[in-house]
Amino acid sequence: MRKFICVLGLMCIIALGAGPDSLMAAPGTNNNARQAHIVIDPLKNRLTLYIDGSVYKTYPIALGKRETPTPVGDLKVINKYKNWGSGFGTRWIGLDVPWGTYGIHGTNRPSSIGRDASHGCIRMLNRHVEELYELVDVGTRVTIMGHVLGEPQMEARRLAKGASGADVQLIQHLLRNAGYFHGVCNGKFGPSTERALKAFERDHKLPVDGVMSQHDYLELGLVE
The missing domain is CATH 2.40.440.10 (L,D-transpeptidase catalytic domain-like)
Incomplete structure (x- = not known):
């Protein structure tokens, strides 16, 4: 876990x-x-x-x-x-x-x-x-109450275009702070969030698919 x-x-x-x-x-x-x-x-x-x-x-x-x-x-x-x-x-x-x-x-x-x-x-x-x-x-x-990434016993969920939630909003904030995302942090995973995530993945030598997976969470410092 x-x-x-x-x-x-x-x-x-x-x-x-x-x-x-x-x-x-x-x-x-x-x-x-x-x-x-x-x-x-x-x-x-x-x-x-x-x-x-x-x-x-x-x-x-x-x-x-x-x-x-x-x-x-x-x-x-x-x-x-x-x-x-x-x-x-x-x-x-x-x-x-x-x-x-x-x-x-x-x-x-x-x-x-x-x-x-x-x-x-x-x-x-x-x-x-x-x-x-x-x-x-x-x-x-x-x-x-709780953590935006879910309950402690669960892995953070995979996020892709069309997803929404507090976890999406958190990712948008982190990507914006890193200089990748320039849209509104509204919790909606749209094309601009996907583009920002792909750019982050490319720069950090991760699989470039625009899908928020466990390796992306690790690289953003959200899980250990």
């Missing part, structure tokens, strides 16, 4: 070991001016709702598969809908992820709860998300 390296300043590891003292939400959220804060632990497939800095309730959840991981970091709720669409259960709580549409929602597949089974969203049992929906407002802070 390779060890992931934290790259300072690039949000490589987010909110590991967060406790009540670090879980104060931004003001202006929730009913009766209560401050709500959602914390998601991917290692335990668990969502914890804090109210005014104290644990209010915990829920089992399903998270993204390895190929389609759940975003990591500090986010916020940007919209809420009832019966948003087929497959999303009875409630949708949208998050401000820059590279795609992600949210906390219900499910018509309750057997998936407790596993990594989604396309990146956070699934809950319908009765649980209906309860959560009433306790959070637009603007509520959502912290998803």
